Amino acid sequence: MPAIDPSVAKVLDSRRPTHEDDDEDALIAELEDEDDGAFDALRERRLEQLHAEISRAKLMKETSHGTYMEIKDEKQLMDITTSTKLCVVHFMKPDFNRCRIMDEKLAVLAEKHFDTRFVSINVDNAPFLVVKLGVQVLPCVIAFKDGVGLDRIIGFEGVGRKPDTITASEVEARLLTCGVLVRAKMNEDDDRRRARQQEQAEDEYDDDWD
Structure with missing residues (x-):
């Protein structure tokens, strides 16, 4: 089997995924998941606030507030x-x-x-x-x-x-x-x-x- 030129081997090694790359990808994925979770939680809280505001406005209207x-x-x-x-x-x-x-x-x-x-x-x-x-x-x-x-x-x-x-x-x-x-x-x-x-x-x- 012919020997691989050392310079070519160095390039191939640089393209091969390492454990560090795997760890970095996993960390990015984890952060993205956390961002999605934080966004969902924020959206959920905002929806709750909107529902509360609508209910409150309806109650105020029924009790003649605003008039x-x-x-x-x-x-x-x-x-x-x-x-x-x-x-x-x-x-x-x-x-x-x-x-x-x-x-x-x-x-x-x-x-x-x-x-x-x-x-x-x-x-x-x-x-x-x-x-x-x-x-x-x-x-x-x-x-x-x-x-x-x-x-x-x-x-x-x-x-x-x-x-x-x-x-x-x-x-x-x-x-x-x-x-x-x-x-x-x-x-x-x-x-x-x-x-x-x-x-x-x-x-x-x-x-x-x-």
């Missing part, structure tokens, strides 16, 4: 404040201009803060609570947590930069300080956009009567 509702009966209002963890109640009269403005801002916040229930009640429909809670100046917004009053906004006091105007962001900031809202969700751009839309609507209304 701003007028309550007609003070007994119903007491049930809401005692059965809801976070609740904002606006004591108002519908023909008061400042109450109307506060209604507009709270309706905006209600759509963004699903963790908190937002409701209003005409003071004429809540004589017992008006006396019990000492509601004297309107609008009066009271923040409740587990049925306990945390803070109240009387008129526009301590909210707006100007005495006769408020923005949804300013009301949100005030409610955040007492913990009845979980986190900030408003910004000044939202307020400016809504102000422009309201001005346009008013201009169109005026044009109809020209």
Whole structure:
């Protein structure tokens, strides 16, 4: 049998799989398996979170979270404040201009803060609570947590930069300080956009009567 040229033998040896190569391939395969397992676990956790969020959103919708509702009966209002963890109640009269403005801002916040229930009640429909809670100046917004009053906004006091105007962001900031809202969700751009839309609507209304 002819002898193999030493240089050729060296090349063949370099192409022959070694134990080190086998170990490296096995390690790579093991790491790939671990990556797949980690990805599957991450995907599984994310699916669980999504299902939980969907269930929570459905529950909130069923309990009127995300809406701003007028309550007609003070007994119903007491049930809401005692059965809801976070609740904002606006004591108002519908023909008061400042109450109307506060209604507009709270309706905006209600759509963004699903963790908190937002409701209003005409003071004429809540004589017992008006006396019990000492509601004297309107609008009066009271923040409740587990049925306990945390803070109240009387008129526009301590909210707006100007005495006769408020923005949804300013009301949100005030409610955040007492913990009845979980986190900030408003910004000044939202307020400016809504102000422009309201001005346009008013201009169109005026044009109809020209």
